[in-house]
Amino acid sequence: MAIDATPRLDADRKAGDRTLSGEPVRELYTEADLPAGVGGPEDPIGRPGEYPFTRGIHASMYRGRLWTMRQFAGFGTSEETNERFHYLLDHGQTGLSTAFDMPSLMGHDSDHARALGEVGREGVAIDTLEDMQTLFAGIDLGEVSVSMTINAPAAIMLAFYVAAAESGSDGVADGNGPAAAGGVEGALDTAETGSTGVGPIPRERLSGTIQADILKEYIAQKEWCFPIDPAMRLCGDMIEWCTREMPRWHPISISGYHIREAGSTAQQELAFTLKDGLTYVEQAVARGLDVDDFAPRLSFFFNAQIDFFEEIAKYRAARRIWARELRETFGARNPRSWQMRFHTQTAGVSLTAQQPLNNIVRTTIEALAGVLGGTQSLHTNSYDEALALPTEEAVQIALRTQQVIAHETGVVDTADPLGGSYFIEALTNELEAQAYAYFAQIDALGGVVAAIEQNFFQREIAEASFRYQGEVERGERVVVGVNRYALDDEAEPTLLKVDPALEGEQIARVTALRAGRDTAAVDAALARLRDDAGRDDVNLMPAIVDAARAYVTMGEMCDALRDVWGVWRETPVF
């Protein structure tokens, strides 16, 4: 299993002269550590806005436009989350990011037996088009870009979103929904109180991102519905459909965040994520798409861990690898296809339950790494998230952290202020080399899907995670407030409580909706979905969008697909 990076990660070396991910660090770096070719025609560093984009994808970087401050939010029912969205927009947030609850992420309705106790807990419960309409009531989806973090049933959630936007985000007011007939009270209440009368927005005007990165689910996050092959087909159908129908939409966010949160190193996050990305490109090209038609809409999502320079080097290496692979391997001609755009989130896994206010400091440093690494959007975690979903106060501090970095520190005044740093450039090179070593290893196993089936990623991550835990427990890595400077008696901060009664309310909503809809239309939509799922020559998206409009639920659509495709089970390794 080991690659050449492994000896460096051995725990018999003192952790102090290695980065968080095990890269050796020397006392001094000099011009001798800069990569070969600097200043030449194929300069590996180059300038911001120019190939290979090591220094960022825009020439002026944040002088031209700040990153999008995009806090991930969602809990309870669509009504609670709609209120939180309005709160965030009122406080200067510039984009929305939706967290869904576990049943939604796993393709179950709120009244499914396996949803017991999980409804609205980790995110918002969305079962139907109507819930989606309530979620965005009063928000102009033609103006605000929206990110949705969902993967296995992403195509269905996107269909709900498109249908909601095209009906007007306060869609119940247009008389089309079952609620207009008096069927569902909650939705009517929201339409009356929350709506600012936003009109229908056509799909081609919608901007935002849906995560839809199914490969990393099997690798790390483990939220799956179907076996890998049909899941990849569904993902490919969605990318293809979005390429045609939603020119402002990012149909996938290829994510290292969850790989890192599952315990990987920075090298693994970098390598596995980029290899996933290259796999999606291969698939789309194999389906007959021109790489330059879809590559400019691909986006990425990385973690920002606490090892400041290592993280900055990781983003820079990622951009350089992506530019090279898209240009050289896939022959992309459009410079926008070469540019890696990414979202960053500070590391949830770096937050401590002990002395939680210290997390504000950690998050600040991590956020700064994201900014100096050239991120296009950023989520800063709240200090209380090792304990529960964040309170409104904690979220506000997290957002203010970004605003302080943007408006007070001056780091935005010049493009890539760290470019040319001996240490940063050397580390960038090293991470890049290690990513290619992993690529070779994955190729030798038969590619990403084959490597998943052989548990390669899962084992690598479990190893790295266990190794780090050992370093902390032996005191080789200091975690302030946990294994050093700990306090004996700590009071827990005030935490957000999700009202357990919301589960019942959401179940009542979906039950009422089922009772009020046109069952013949539902049956027809599901029959078509099953039929299309069994054929390889049709794109599934039109059937899914029509089913969404007929108020077919998330669970019903996923069950229909599970009937045709089956389910996925992993053999756990530890």
Next chain:
Amino acid sequence: MGGKIRVVIAKPGLDGHDRGAKIIARALRDAGMEVIYTGLHQTPEQIVETAIQEDADAIGISILSGAHMTLVPRILELLRENGVEDVVVVVGGTIPDDDADELRKLGVAGVFGPGAPTTEIVDFLKGAVAA
């Protein structure tokens, strides 16, 4: 007693956060225990069935989805219904203090939050199973 301590590490509910469960499973195994890891997405019924079939001395429940106040009491109830009284149940994950107190009242022997060292959990289980 005699022999190795047998522990079922269980992931109830729908969340896929298995970093903690895997670290604990491996730490307990390295400490000489027999570890059965259920894998993800287990129902309370499946977990209790596994514990009975494996003749477990302890069950370690790892949960980070916020559903602990629904799923953990259900597991305890099913253990009682099946006449399993002597299994030590511990819970790990993001469990607020109030909920941890409530779970202890319901019969959970130990609750371990983020940052708990694996050595502490190993020692706790050795003590609790021997008792």
